[in-house]
Amino acid sequence: MTVGQNIHSSPIPVLCHSCEARHSGVCGALDPDQLVRFAETTTRHKIEPGGALIGDAEPVYSYSNLLSGVVKLTKTLSDGRQQIVGLQFSPDFLGRPFKLESAINAEAATSVTLCSFPRAAVERMMKESPELEHRLFKQTLNELDDARELMVTLGRKTAPEKVASFLLMIGRNMHSGVDSAERPTCFDLPLTRAEISDFLGLTNETVSRQLTRLRADGVIRIENKRHVTVDSMSRLEQRCGGRVAPL
């Protein structure tokens, strides 16, 4: 199982060597040969919080793998009302295939590192490798599942349930490690209060009030505004409104 031993097929590019996208992300679909050709077209970027990745109604020239950090996908009404329609975590693929213009904005919520490739390179690879398209398809299906879950939260949950659901979602995405229902789980919120409110269809005041209430009730602790400790995940779950996802 050593790498780069095959004389004819090229060794795996240095950059990709330890890249998470090669394992769980979409690049895992490519064989070493393809990966080498593909890697020639890629560039790495670091983007600070607030930096724009994709502009609404702008033509899209490149796609990216998200290597670290959190990206928020937003839509804005002309009078400024904003809704976050999705969050992306590593090793998600960023971009809307088969459409020149994006209908949404993508913005760095935290510090973000990207591996970007020109639009054409991805489309060429996708034609060449059905497995690549297959992985993108699967990720899109997961995004659709997430989107529909969020719809229930937006349309039918109360403010306390919304905030609890958000914390649960973030806890599950940000916390790498054992997920025990009873052991304390902690993580840093990747969003400000205002952003959380744009995610949940609330105001920052309401989000703030619900967080203090959760704190007062001993469900969570908060340090430095951002660092959250959930003592009992199951108590948090109870506040999310009846279970939707059956398991």
Next chain:
Amino acid sequence: MTVGQNIHSSPIPVLCHSCEARHSGVCGALDPDQLVRFAETTTRHKIEPGGALIGDAEPVYSYSNLLSGVVKLTKTLSDGRQQIVGLQFSPDFLGRPFKLESAINAEAATSVTLCSFPRAAVERMMKESPELEHRLFKQTLNELDDARELMVTLGRKTAPEKVASFLLMIGRNMHSGVDSAERPTCFDLPLTRAEISDFLGLTNETVSRQLTRLRADGVIRIENKRHVTVDSMSRLEQRCGGRVAPL
């Protein structure tokens, strides 16, 4: 361009001959040979309003093409609160590939006709024909776009804007023919008031009030509770909250 002339490749199955799914739907991905083999496994159904197509948390044994009618996709909280997370029109493909259990319910909103195939047949065909998977991928991307559009409506629009947005969406989907911003457009609502409220995150009372208000303001006319005439689409658009989709 006559069909079924080639002696070796089979003629197109009779059932599929005039089927919309063969043109704009996913079956267009298959060549006549594949279509014949595939058609052997299909069955047609008619389902009356309220009939269940896919149950939450039930294993899925078949996928379908929606040939006519409207299907609503719903999610329900344990206390009964419900959210419609999507509507499907012909010739949409119904079902969640790559997952044994559906996380949502699918139910006929109107009378519905389906062309169903066993799970295994679709998955076999998908492996055989990347073009089939490609079409499913594209449909899924469109569903994701729709879902995110609906999220803005759910999270950030007022009740009047929600109802106007719903009418606009239905008008665009149900009205086959020329879309003029100024010519009267009419269509039948595929949902009851209660269902519209589950779609928009409102109550049926609020939906009813907003509809009467639109009627009082001369934006729409309603006959027999279900048949809607929009005299000026542009006036309706003005009531949807600032444009999201840039065009």
Next chain:
DNA sequence: GTGCTGGCTTGACCGAAATCAGGGCTTCGG
């Protein structure tokens, strides 16, 4: 130091939509 800015919290008040309630209409089946 001072002043400014931006994110967060808290309180007082208000209003949009939910809830509660009643009544009309149509479609059933007896």
Next chain:
DNA sequence: CCGAAGCCCTGATTTCGGTCAAGCCAGCAC
């Protein structure tokens, strides 16, 4: 014919979350 059920409309009242306003605190420029 009648009554029951479902869907829809409308009015009165309540309430949850939004709006407005003030203050705190950390970071930062000067």
